[in-house]
Amino acid sequence: MSAHLSLRSRLGRKLAPLTLSLLTLWGGAAVAEENTSEVFNAEEQAAIEQIVRNYLITHPEILVDTARALEQAQQEQQQELISTAIDELRTNDMVPVRGKRDAKHYLIEFYDVNCGYCKVVRPLTHRLAQEEDVAIFYIEFPILSETSVKAAALGLSLYQQDPKLYFDYQEKVMTYKGKIDSEDQLREFITEAGGDYDKIAAKAMTDIKIQRALRANMLLGQNLGVRGTPFFILDGEVIRGAINDYSVFADILKRHEN
16 A cells, blocks of 8 residues: 555544534534544644645635634624623613613713714714613723723712713713813813712722723623724614714614614
């Protein structure tokens, strides 16, 4: 028997259970029943890699199908995460919400007080809240600076004391034109909103619930693939980045009316 045939014979004995295992997995089983623990030597490994390479070259559609399947799986996973997230947000009193938590529609907004694009979109979300039965959940997502982190903690501290104070403060930081980069600015915003800065700041630094809430926000963003702000989810549909036309919101709501 030639060396080539000998190699093919050895590969055949080892690839047979491997192929069966792969087919079992593709069929949906979690664990393959065949024993695939036998290890290939270097020569066999090289031969397998060449076979796979040649097959993919002659059947490129497999790569396309694989990419599509992966994309679909990722989308399904994201939708499952979104459904779980909105269920939790509707009952989480550490997440500021404008409107009724059980409103017909919902908008989840990840934002940073130093995000210029977030400020551009804010008038559109205000219009959405005024014209539609929608709950807007504000996810403090401070990723742009240390001051953003402090501003987020202060905001949650305010919300726990009085939601109205929070929204008055939020309005001031989100309409401010420059960069917020000092504690003096934050003190001014909170004082103008009617809050006691020292009291609010003390709670923000010592209340473990606030720190946990911010960590939960960052984890949620990571799981949902948030790479920047603003990031919106309106009735399950993701909107990345700033928008400048209210019709983007209106069109999504129309698709989810029934």
